Amino acid sequence: MLRMMLEIPIPEKWKQLYYAWDIRVFIILSLFFQMFLILVAPLRKRTKNNWIILSLWCSYLLADCAANFALGLISSSQGNPNENQAKKDSRVGMHHKDLLAFWAPFLLVHLGGPDTITAFALEDNELWPRHLFGLLFQCVVAFYVFIQSLPENRLWIPTMFMFLTGFIKYAEKTYSLFLASSNRFKEYMFPTPDPGPMYAKLSIEYHSRREAKLPTRIQMVPEPDRANSVIKNSIKGNLTELEMVRHAYEFFKTFKGLVVDMILINRRQQNRSRDFFLNRTAKDAFKVIEIELNLIYDVLFTKLPVVFCLTGAISRILSFATICASIFLFIYEDKTNFRSFDVMITYILLFGALILDVTALLMLLFSYWTIIYLWKSLHVEIDKKSIKTSIISAFLRLLTDQGPLSDKKEHPQTRKWEIKFLRRRWWEFISTYNLIDYCLHPRPTLNQRFIDKFGFTGFFDGLKYVEYKNVDQKLKDFIFQELKIKSELADDLETTKEISSARGSWVIQLQQDWHSLLTHVVDVDYDQSIIIWHIATELCYNKELKTETKDDKKDHNLRDIAKVLSDYMLYLLIMQPNMMPVIVAGIGQVRFRDTCAEVKRVLNIGVDWDQRNACMKILDVPTDVPPVTISGDRSKSLLFDSCILAKDLMGIEEKDPSNNKWSIISKVWVELLCYGASHARANTLADQVSKGGELITIVWLLIAHFGLGDQYPINEGKARAKLIVGK
Structure with a gap:
């Protein structure tokens, strides 16, 4: 029935x-x-x-x-x-x-x-x-x-x-x-088991010869340097596309274990990589990393x-x-x-x-793996201009944007963009998210209830509030130079750990006039640092735009770099918390929401504010009393902590114009980015190669190549024991 x-x-x-x-x-x-x-x-x-x-x-x-x-x-x-x-x-x-x-x-x-x-x-x-x-x-x-x-x-x-x-x-x-x-x-990725020297046999022989009254001693013989000959042959100068692929493959074999949280067993691997990247330009270094990430993508997500x-x-x-x-x-x-x-x-x-x-066959042939196979099978030397090298290099140009098809004079701009899109190795943009902009443009109440009820908040926020900025060469150069300087200073394990754990303190400590800012990075959590420095960066940025004249010819590269990194890091914290260190994901969202609520209350949302005037309104609020004295633990808002930081930055620069606040702000953001990259979950970062790629993933691998991460905890012995009989 x-x-x-x-x-x-x-x-x-x-x-x-x-x-x-x-x-x-x-x-x-x-x-x-x-x-x-x-x-x-x-x-x-x-x-x-x-x-x-x-x-x-x-x-x-x-x-x-x-x-x-x-x-x-x-x-x-x-x-x-x-x-x-x-x-x-x-x-x-x-x-x-x-x-x-x-x-x-x-x-x-x-x-x-x-x-x-x-x-x-x-x-x-x-x-x-x-x-x-x-x-x-x-x-x-x-x-x-x-x-x-x-x-x-x-x-x-x-x-x-x-x-x-x-x-x-x-x-x-x-x-x-x-x-x-x-x-x-x-x-x-596990290496071949190495039991070390035959201790039992050596000990028995040593004991027997000592019993026989023979002059016997154990001498430590240094091991020969097994540095990679390929890297040695091209340690100086700019790289060709073929050299980039070959080096990327060599590093891929060593560093792909980082995807599953493997450590590099010996320091020799670090030294090879570190010496190579210290002698590179930012342009070549980023290209090598991008190719390496493409190889990781192929291994994890395709049949190649x-x-x-x-x-x-x-x-x-x-x-x-x-x-x-x-x-x-x-x-x-x-x-x-x-x-x-x-x-x-x-x-x-x-x-x-x-x-x-x-x-599938054509895609296989026109891949980096074909180049690698030809190189290995034909035994091409990268320092010789042979016919084999010329053939492989010509074939490689078809896979990159270095060929004649990218010539502006011969091809229209649209055609060039299409070719570049098909040949680029990752998205080459970063997503940005701005707290003040988010507060000034709230969603309608009806839409808010509907979106929250069905769990579409992240999707619609991505469409409404996220903007995309190109990762230009200036940004790459700045990040690379900061990492290069730190790598040159990291001569021992303790210094390396100190640099890797810094969240802005390393940069500030090097500048005597800026020591008062240490409290804004040392005495706060990582997510607090991101929100505080993000709002402070936004206040300083809009204050400068408000007051500068058309005749101002200052170099604003550092200001632009600080701005884009600030918005990018807030995007990661709020929109991609899974890519942040585990301990900050939840509390960071709470602090963001409380801070937004206070911004809206200060600005009396409903009034038609533009970004610059809104920042001026926030800066006009007196900050003589520490915010924690008034709010205590009731609210997690960081608005006026940020306001205090912005005023400190501008005040130090006003006292001594040689102290460029944007130099400090931009370097602090690089440290915050590097800290997040080196302390996030490796599999989450690696997963981004299948989603257009992320700057933080490239920085994560670049940190490892410079030897600044925590992937080298084991000190390697550089000598082996040898039994010497006789004087």
Whole structure:
């Protein structure tokens, strides 16, 4: 009775229409998702466009759903004896079981996915056991469909070929996820066990010779320096694109363990990297890091590590050959009893599989891994201008923006932008978020309730309040020089730890006139520092804009750098708290909200303020009494702590104009950025390479290369013991 009440009346003709087209629609939909993924997935390391990321995420999830559902429909139509015969005939027709059996392996190919994406996020790699189970189960289903079509199946040979191809593709995806899972990735990074000198044997020999009254001693013999010859050969001067790729690959092999919180076992690895980057320009150093992060992306999110080996090459050749053989056999097969539309679908599947395979091959060839393979196989020396070097360098230009296509004189600006977008290694922009702007432009109350109720606050705040700023060369140069200076000063482990743990104090301590500012970085938490210095930076910035004249010809590079880093760090704290050190994520949000509430109260929101006048209004409030004296622990607002800092900065500069406040502010922001990069979760930072990339991820890896992080806790012995008998 309950079943009759819940049954929805559906016209019979609609049911027949569904039964006639369900398999065909879902199998074409599955192919469409594969085409979309293979073409669009490479863009996600170059852009943060919300619509591209959202469409890619939907396609990634729906691709497996469509393939699994279509395979289930095929299995149901082939082997369910209780299904209505009219329904089965509508789905397959009297002579179409051969085609359905032929279609099933194509869905295995689709479940294997394209080479350009195996995981959407790092967490997907941990689900490799689920994909392994899916591989076994779906292969059994596809084989069951094939068995059901025998012995009358005229397409059994091409079906077996495609079944082999589907198994290879699905197995490659599962194995790629397995290799990129955190446990397997960490195991792969463990060095060969080193038990050290044979203590027992050496001790016995030493004791026996001492008993025999022979002059015996143990001498420490220094080990030979095993510094990387490739890095030594190119330690000075600017780098070519080929040299950048080669060095990036060398560092990738050493530093990729940082993704899973591995430490570098010896100091020699640090010294190689540190010496290399100390002799680089900021432009070359950032390019090497960007290439290295691209290699990390390939290992964690694509099939490239699996297919770019001997076994992978064999599987590529085998899958390509089986697809071509299936096309050839189907072309010459008698199709008299097949529906013309189903024949067309079969051709679409066959040539779609061929296009996917060829596209994957071309993307593989035009990748950094091809350059690395050619370099290793041809043994090209980077300091020799040989024909081999010229050929590889010319090929490499196709992958970068250094080739002739980027010439402004020969190509329009639009064309140049398109080429640069396709060749750039990351997004090359940073997101900025401003507290004063957020307070001056609140959401309407009705929208606020709706957004908060359905959990869309972060999404809509990103659209309304987040702006994007280009990471220009001036910003890169400034960050690089600050890290370079610190690396040159970090001569011992204690100094390195002190520099790495600094949150602005290191810079302030070096300047005698600015010591009074130490309380704003030493006596506050990390999230407090970000909010206090952000508001202080904004107040100083708008105060200067308000008072400067058109004839002012001062260099404002430091001011612009401080402003963009200030807004970027607040964006990370508020919009991306998972990329901040764990201890600050929650309390930082509370302090931000309380501070915003006080800003709105001071400005009496409802009055039409612009940014500059709002900052002037805040600066006009007297700050003779410390804020904590009045508010105590009741409020976490930091507005007037920031106001005090801004007035201190401007006051010190007024007393001595040689004390440029923007020099201190910009350097403090670099320290805050570096502290956040070195203390955030490594897997969270690494995950950003699949989302357009982040400046903080590049800084994190740059810190490690300069030897300023905490990845080198073990002091390495530089000598081994040797038993000497005789004088």
